[in-house]
Amino acid sequence: MLTAGNMTVILHQTRSPENLGSVARVMANFGFSRLILSDPRTYNFRGAERLAVKGDAVLEAMAVAQSLPEALKDCVYAVGTTSRTQIEGRTALTPEEAVARLAEQSRRGRVALVLGGEQRGLSNEELAFCTDFLVIPTSEVQPSMNLAQAAAVLLYLCSREGRKPAEVAPSLEPEQQGAKMGTVRALGDRMRQVMLEAQFLNPQAPDHILRELERSLLRAELTQREAELWLTAFKHLGRAMGGSKGTPGKGAPSRGPDPKD
Amino acid sequence: MLTAGNMTVILHQTRSPENLGSVARVMANFGFSRLILSDPRTYNFRGAERLAVKGDAVLEAMAVAQSLPEALKDCVYAVGTTSRTQIEGRTALTPEEAVARLAEQSRRGRVALVLGGEQRGLSNEELAFCTDFLVIPTSEVQPSMNLAQAAAVLLYLCSREGRKPAEVAPSLEPEQQGAKMGTVRALGDRMRQVMLEAQFLNPQAPDHILRELERSLLRAELTQREAELWLTAFKHLGRAMGGSKGTPGKGAPSRGPDPKD
Incomplete structure (x- = not known):
């Protein structure tokens, strides 16, 4: 069940106070409160309060992250919005599928x-930081939606999902909780480094293969413990390959895998 | 199936070019094109084009009506939006129910x-002109949605409904088509007049009972022919009661009911 507590809205490269204010208002309309601006294009958001209309609490609690991966780091799942239905072999979800997920x-x-982002949408690279992406189906005559109106459609669907009777979810042990995207991202970065050193990835174009690997891990719905184990494993592999240049100041551990490493 | 051909968006007492432009854009987003302004509060809509973003065709084809009943007169069904879930014994539809209807x-x-209307929503009297009314469920913290964002939510749902496989609808003879709201409204006006003359309705408070009667007719989903028959019947009843004062310049017909009267 989607609630104010577990659902975050991330606005990437926000430029317009009007959009920020309107998104804050519609978040308040549908009972969501956690907003993060990632890599905002301006910090001058005067005017947003006027449009937020009782969304002030959302604006006051808003956080700012330097980058999209940083904004995502505590999340176990993220879906990005775009107008492209196919990206690098992946297929867009419908809004209903995305909200169910x-x-x-x-x-x-x-x-x-x-x-x-406000002017050109999310890039392929930015969408690759998201677990999935969605498309709101629109007419060919005018496919491009206003950001605040797209937010209204999606948050409405999220609020409807939130109204469904909650399934009895067992409360999970910390280690059984979903892997945080920050950990998964660190794992991806480490995999890239180690696999480049190992000359497995083509240094001219490492991304395609790397993403396939990353996605297979995402599909596995790793727990936090598993992601940490993977990360530690790749750290060890890097060191074992003599990659001390990749992990300066860190000596090889004398013990086996340790998730807290 | 909802299409650009059979679906009309009516904006009542529009005041802001921003809202008009945003609604035109989101109509274009979802493939709808028929827009009527009823009783607009201003005709100075400079700026709407800027926000319409490829919704120009919608703005160019836009019609203006003096009143909500006039805007509705060619429609067989209308649903109005409000934030009140109970009005005069009627219960609001959910957005999904409204779109299905x-x-x-x-x-x-x-x-x-x-x-x-933009500032205070649709009044009870205005909602009474609509066959049904709907509420978009919102949080108690901020129940009031921006007009263009509400339009986005509802038109998105309409566009999804339009994508369902069309049922094979038999093409109807003109007389079997649904009663136009203009005809139904004329019937209601005539009923009021005749029933007041007949001292059936309380002249101090005729509306409550009248609306119950009107709604029972609406529930019947009258054909255009049936509505015209009812209207003619009440005209005759009025005349038979000596109500020539109510229908000046019209003599009693020598024939039976005639839908074209």
């Missing part, structure tokens, strides 16, 4: 809906 | 989604 994944931890 | 009724003729 947000609700399902929210049992593992925090989930995020990512909107932006 | 719009789709179902669109097989009988044109249907309308009514939004407005």
Whole structure:
């Protein structure tokens, strides 16, 4: 069940106070309160309060992250919005599918809906930071929706999902909770480094293969413990390959895998 | 199935070019094109084009009506939006129920989604002109949605309904088509007049009982022919009661009911 507690809205590269204010208002309309601006294009958001209309609490509690991966780091699942239905072999979810997945994944931890960037939408690279992406089907005559109106459609669907009778979710032990995207991202970065050193990835174009691997891990719905184990494993592999240049100041451990490493 | 051809959006007492432009854009987003302004509060809509973003075609084809009943007169069904879940014993539809009903009724003729008025919402009297009314469920903290965002939510749902496989609707003979709201309204006016003359309705408070009667007719989903028959019947009743004062310049017909009267 999607609630104010487990659902985060991330606005990427926000530029307009009007959009920020309107999104804050519609979040308040539908009972969501956790808003993060990632890599905002301006910090001058005067005027947002006027449009927020009782969404002030959302604006006051708003957080700012330097980048999209940073904004996502505590989430176990994120879905980004775009107008492209196919990206690098992945297929867009419908809004209803995306919202069902947000609700399902929210049992593992925090989930995020990512909107932006205001002028050209989210890039392929930015969407690759998200677990899934969605498209709101629109007419060919005018496919591009206003950001605040897209937010209204999606948050309405999220609020409807939130009204369904909650399934009895067993409360999870910390280690059984879903892997945080920050940990998964660190794992991806480490995999890239180690696999480049190992000359497994082509240094001219490492991303395609790396993403396939990352996605297979995402599909596995790793627990936090598993993600930490993977991360530790790749750290060890890097060191074992003599990659001390990749992990300066860190000596090889004398013990086996340790999730807290 | 809801299409650009059978679905009308009516904005009541529009005041802001921003709202008009945003609604035109989201109509274009979801493939709807028929927009009527009823009783607009201003005709100075400079700025709407800027926000319409490729919704120009919608703005160019836009019609203006002096009143809500006039805007509705060619429709067989209309649903108005409000924030009140109970009005005079009637219960609000959910957005999904309303959209299903719009789709179902669109097989009988044109249907309308009514939004407005911008500052205080639609009044009880204005909602009484609509066949049904709907509420978008919102949080108690901030129940009031921005008009263009409410339009986005509802038109998205309408567009989804439009994507369902069309049922094979038999093409109806003109007389079997749904009663136009203009005809039904004329019937209600005539009923009021005749029933007041007959001292059936309390002249101090005629509306409550009258509306119950009108609604029972609406529930019957009259055909256009039936509505015209009812209207003619009440005209005759009025004349028979000596109500020539109510229908000046019209003599009693020498024939029986005639839908074209």
